[in-house]
Amino acid sequence: MQTKRKYIIVSLVLTFITSLTCFASLQAQEDKFVVVLDAGHGGHDPGRPTKNGYKEKDIALKIVLKIGEELEKNPDFKVIYTRKTDVFVTLRNRAKIANKADADLFVSVHCNAHHSQAYGTETFVLGAKNSERNMAVAKAENEVIFLEDNYEEHYAGYDPSSPESTIAIGIEQEVYVEQSINLARKVEDNFSGKLKRKSRGIKQASLWVMHNTYMPSVLIETGFITNKNEGAYLNSSKGQTAIANAIRDAIIVYKKELDQNVGSSILDASQETVEALEDIPLIYEDITFKVQIAASSRDLEPKSYNFKGLSDLSKEKVGKLYKYFYGSTSDFNKAKRLQEEAKTKGYSSSFVVAFKEGKQIDVSEALKSATN
Numbered sequence: 001m002q003t004k005r006k007y008i009i010v011s012l013v014l015t016f017i018t019s020l021t022c023f024a025s026l027q028a029q030e031d032k033f034v035v036v037l038d039a040g041h042g043g044h045d046p047g048r049p050t051k052n053g054y055k056e057k058d059i060a061l062k063i064v065l066k067i068g069e070e071l072e073k074n075p076d077f078k079v080i081y082t083r084k085t086d087v088f089v090t091l092r093n094r095a096k097i098a099n100k101a102d103a104d105l106f107v108s109v110h111c112n113a114h115h116s117q118a119y120g121t122e123t124f125v126l127g128a129k130n131s132e133r134n135m136a137v138a139k140a141e142n143e144v145i146f147l148e149d150n151y152e153e154h155y156a157g158y159d160p161s162s163p164e165s166t167i168a169i170g171i172e173q174e175v176y177v178e179q180s181i182n183l184a185r186k187v188e189d190n191f192s193g194k195l196k197r198k199s200r201g202i203k204q205a206s207l208w209v210m211h212n213t214y215m216p217s218v219l220i221e222t223g224f225i226t227n228k229n230e231g232a233y234l235n236s237s238k239g240q241t242a243i244a245n246a247i248r249d250a251i252i253v254y255k256k257e258l259d260q261n262v263g264s265s266i267l268d269a270s271q272e273t274v275e276a277l278e279d280i281p282l283i284y285e286d287i288t289f290k291v292q293i294a295a296s297s298r299d300l301e302p303k304s305y306n307f308k309g310l311s312d313l314s315k316e317k318v319g320k321l322y323k324y325f326y327g328s329t330s331d332f333n334k335a336k337r338l339q340e341e342a343k344t345k346g347y348s349s350s351f352v353v354a355f356k357e358g359k360q361i362d363v364s365e366a367l368k369s370a371t372n
Contacts, residue, residue, distance in 0.1 A: 032078035033255050035071060036098040038108035039064040039081070043088025048113030054225045054235045056111040057086065063222060064109050066244035071251065095213045104297075104320060105183065105251065106217035111234055112224045119227040120198035121191045124219040125180035176319060179216035179295065182257075186250035187220055194249075195242055197223070214319060220247065258297050258321075282332040287366045288355040289335035290314070290325035293347040297321060308345045325353070332367065
């Protein structure tokens, strides 16, 4: 009887320990940084046409699989793919996969093409600021819609050739533009710095693949497969590995900064800089200026002890991020002084933002439209 009782107790203890282990495992999975990797095109959609036989859909997939393989070695990341084989995935379903996963990042990989020997990388974020060249890229990428069954029903009359249509699809991603640009800059810096390749910069375009993705999103054009040398590089295992590693490193640094952004900046401003600013009020009655000192996945109380002694703090949740602000004033010059004060506290990347009727607007728009 006593032996049986001991057996029952041991069994209960083991069950309890197992439950704790499972719970910890589930909790660890929930805490992972979720990245959705999207290999452009696929299946009956080969991507950009070329004369050299290179296929964009194959190159994009190989790069994405290499990025994912590397990220999966890091226990802090969870990787989800929109496709892992040569299959066709609709643009709307790519976004749906990312949203269903409640992803932290959406990274779409493509190759560029041109009738000339153009070369270089460029990374796109979603936006309505389309130059003629960016409109051409958006039109080419968005025309994949016509390869889908019942595209008229799913895309509600969207016309890839229409500037009005491309402008309209940029609106829902606006709240993530800052973080998208942050990642895009890291990707392009790695291409130009680590790989010594030509970077054509960061662009904004109205791309359907990023429409309705509710997280920071970028579309990376890894180079021109129509260029003789760059095409061969993109089609090589060496080139694909180098590109994948550059993108992987950008994602890892992006996450690290996001986790540590609150209070982690390096001091780079002096008291002399603060004192040198004009002390003349510049009032905009309908505008509220604040200084954004951080954007982080961490939810902190806007108290001085969390922000190096700064007071008059506020925060706003945008998607899965928390934005932290210092000060609140209708005096633009005072806002600039607050920004410099924040820099002396260590927030070197702080910047002034503007609000009108509770909605954030561009500072340039605020300064032009308001009456002082």
